[in-house]
Amino acid sequence: MQNRIKLLREELGISQGKLAELCDVSRQTINAIENDKYDPSLPLAFAISQALEVTIEQLFLYERKNPN
Amino acid sequence: MKIKHWKTAITGVAAFIVLTTVIYRTATGKDIGFNDIASLGAVTLLFLSALTWGTKEDQDGVREDEELGRRITEQSSKVGYFLLTLFILVAVGIDQWAHEEPSLLLLSLLGLSMVTLPFIEWVHMRKYRAAED
Numbered sequence: 001m002q003n004r005i006k007l008l009r010e011e012l013g014i015s016q017g018k019l020a021e022l023c024d025v026s027r028q029t030i031n032a033i034e035n036d037k038y039d040p041s042l043p044l045a046f047a048i049s050q051a052l053e054v055t056i057e058q059l060f061l062y063e064r065k066n067p068n
Numbered sequence: 069m070k071i072k073h074w075k076t077a078i079t080g081v082a083a084f085i086v087l088t089t090v091i092y093r094t095a096t097g098k099d100i101g102f103n104d105i106a107s108l109g110a111v112t113l114l115f116l117s118a119l120t121w122g123t124k125e126d127q128d129g130v131r132e133d134e135e136l137g138r139r140i141t142e143q144s145s146k147v148g149y150f151l152l153t154l155f156i157l158v159a160v161g162i163d164q165w166a167h168e169e170p171s172l173l174l175l176s177l178l179g180l181s182m183v184t185l186p187f188i189e190w191v192h193m194r195k196y197r198a199a200e201d
Contacts, residue, residue, distance in 0.1 A: 017127060026122055028129060029136040044135055 002061040006034045008052045022051040070126040075118035083111040146185075153181040 009019055016034070020027045023044060032038035033048075040048065049056045086108050093100055121137065122129025130137050156178045164170045 020127070025134045025136065026130045027127060028122075029134060032136060038136060038139070041135055 001039050002036065002063075003033065003059055004061075005030070005048060005052070005059060008054060008059070009034075012052060014052075019048070019051055023047040070128055071123045072118065072121075072126060072128050076115070079111060079115040079118045083108075083115045086111050149181075149185060153178070156181050 005019075009016070014022075016030045017027045020030045023030070024047070025044065029038065029040075029044075030048075033040050045056055045060065049059050052059065086104075090100060090104050090108055093104065117132075120129075121132045124131060130140065132138075132141065156174065160170060160174045160178050163174050
C-alpha cells in the first residue's frame with residue numbers, strides 16, 4: 001500500500017518525531033510506514049490522517065490485485 | 069542518560085555476573101543446578117528486552133506496547149517457536165546418537181512441540197467461527 005505521508009508531513013513542516021508523538025507511536029513506526037515497510041492498522045491510519053488534516057483516501061493509495 | 073541505557077547497563081552487568089559465576093562453577097568442577105540456569109535465562113531475557121525496546125519518555129526506539137512493537141513480538145514468537153522445535157529435534161538426534169536409543173521424554177516433547185501451534189490456531193479460529201444458521 002503506497003502512501004503520501006512524507007510528502008504531506010513535509011508540506012506541513014512536521015517532523016517524523018512530532019507526527020509520531022501526535023499518533024502515540026514511535027518515530028521508527030512512522031519511518032517504516034513512510035518507506036512502505038509496514039502497513040498501519042485502521043486506527044493508526046485514522047490517527048495519521050487526523051494529524052495531517054487529510055482524509056484516509058488522500059493519504060493512502062491501494063491498488064487491488066487482479067484475481068485473474 | 070536515557071532510561072533505556074540505564075536498563076541495558078544494569079541488566080547487562082547482572083547477566084555478565086551470572087554468566088561469569090556459571091562459567092567459574094563449571095571450570096572448578098562444581099555442580100550447575102536449576103537455579104543457575106534459571107537465573108542466567110532470566111537476566112539474559114531482561115537484558116535482551118532492555119536492548120530491544122524503547123521508551124515513550126525518551127522516544128528512543130520501537131515500544132513494546134505500540135502497534136509495530138506488537139507486530140514484531142508476534143512475528144518473533146512464531147520464528148522462536150519453530151526454532152525451539154528445531155532445537156528439540158537436534159536434541160533428539162544427539163540423544164539417539166549418544167545413547168543409541170531415543171529418550172521417550174524428548175520424543176514426547178518433540179511431538180508436543182509439533183502439535184502445539186496448530187492446536188492453539190484451531191482454538192483461536194473457533195472464536196471467529198461464523199454461526200451456521
